[in-house]
Amino acid sequence: xxxxxxxxxxxxxxxxxxxxxxxxxxxxxxxxxxxxxxxxxxxxxxxxxxxxxxxxxxxxxxxxxxxxxxxxxxxxxxxxxxxxxxxxxxxxxxxxxxxxxxxxxxxxxxxxxxxxxxxxxxxxxxxxxxxxxxxxxxxxxxxxxxxxxxxxxxxxxxxxxxxxxxxxxxxxxxxxxxxxxxxxxxxxxxxxxxxxxxxxxxxxxxxxxxxxxxxxxxxxxxxxxxxxxxxxxxxxxxxxxxxxxxxxxxxxx
Numbered sequence: 230x231x232x233x234x235x236x237x238x239x240x241x242x243x244x245x246x247x248x249x250x251x252x253x254x255x256x257x258x259x260x261x262x263x264x265x266x267x268x269x270x271x272x273x274x275x276x277x278x279x280x281x282x283x284x285x286x287x288x289x290x291x292x293x294x295x296x297x298x299x300x301x302x303x304x305x306x307x308x309x310x311x312x313x314x315x316x317x318x319x320x321x322x323x324x325x326x327x328x329x330x331x332x333x334x335x336x337x338x339x340x341x342x343x344x345x346x347x348x349x350x351x352x353x354x355x356x357x358x359x360x361x362x363x364x365x366x367x368x369x370x371x372x373x374x375x376x377x378x379x380x381x382x383x384x385x386x387x388x389x390x391x392x393x394x395x396x397x398x399x400x401x402x403x404x405x406x407x408x409x410x411x412x413x414x415x416x417x418x419x420x421x422x423x424x425x426x427x428x429x430x431x432x433x434x435x436x437x438x439x440x441x442x443x444x445x446x447x448x449x450x451x452x453x454x455x456x457x458x459x460x461x462x463x464x465x466x467x468x469x470x471x472x473x474x475x476x477x478x479x480x481x482x
Contacts, residue, residue, distance in 0.1 A: 231288040231369075234259045236302065238267040240340035241316050242293035246271065248348040248373040255372055259285045281305055289369065291316065291334060292325075299324050312357075312365055318389035321382040322356050332357030332366055335385060336374075339396050348373040354380040354388065405463060437477070444474035 233249065235242055235257050242260070249255050259276040261284060262268050268277040276285065284290075284306070292299055292315040299315055303325055306313075313328040318335050325331035335354040338346060353374045355366040363379065370377040380388060403424070410417045430439045443451040452471060456464050 231255050232286070233257045233289045233291060234261065234285055234287040235291050235293060236261045237293035238262045238264075238271065239293065239295070240342055241336065242291075243270075243342050244340050244346055244348070245291065245293055245316070245336075246275075250274075252372050255289075255369065258287060281307070287311055289314065289365075296320050303327060312362055314366070318354075318385055318392065322358065323382070326358070330358065330362050332362050333382070333385065334366060334369065335380070337388065337392060339400075349375050352376040352378055354378050354385055356381060356385065402466075405466070409458075409463075440474065440478065442474070444471040445478050447475065 233255055246257055249257050257275055260271045261278050263279055265279050271277050288311055290311055290313045296317050296319055299320055310329050312330045313325050314332050314334040316334055322333045333356040337352045337354055351374050353370040355370055357363040357366050367377055407417045459467055
């Protein structure tokens with residue numbers, strides 16, 4: 230059984246801990262974080278520490294941390310021959326190049342601590358500095374997921390941008406849609422089937438092909454009536470997206 234020390238207590242770290250908790254081949258033996266209060270959720274399940282000098286010997290160290298602290302923590306962590314990984318979608322593996330064996334273990338999903346996920350369906354994007362380490366990452370990933378992809382640092386940056394468009398930006402639009410519903414005393418749940426069908430449809434056909442709505446139809450009367458219902462910020466977003474859709478489909482406002 231390979232021993233893992235997990236750095237971090239955020240969304241990704243929490244879900245990784247749960248994913249490996251019942252593994253027969255990998256065991257998280259310690260969780261590190263600089264703030265002791267965030268470690269309390271782990272204290273009855275595994276050894277915890279706030280001191281980098283107390284990091285336990287292990288086969289794999291996973292930095293499941295915010296992007297802006299990876300470089301600093303890497304500098305502070307003692308050199309080791311163990312495999313050292315980070316989970317970022319936007320940071321190169323080179324941030325860990327002080328370690329002889331290093332790589333990236335990036336689960337491509339949106340994580341919230343209180344929302345369970347099925348890791349078996351989550352794509353895990355891996356990259357390592359040697360073929361042997363790549364094979365180790367495949368073993369690590371295959372323990373919890375059926376979808377392992379070798380993705381370079383440059384590809385991962387582009388993938389991360391794409392993920393922001395299809396997840397973070399879309400979620401913001403959900404928020405705006407919810408506001409419009411709330412302002413007009415409409416239950417947001419009425420839109421749930423539409424949200425699910427739209428998401429499902431793009432897994433079966435191209436998003437370009439599945440585009441519908443007044444922007445694609447160039448239905449200016451509907452577009453104008455929608456704009457009248459929106460506040461100034463929403464009007465900017467609506468107009469920009471409408472123009473972008475029409476440009477993409479070869480039409481002009």
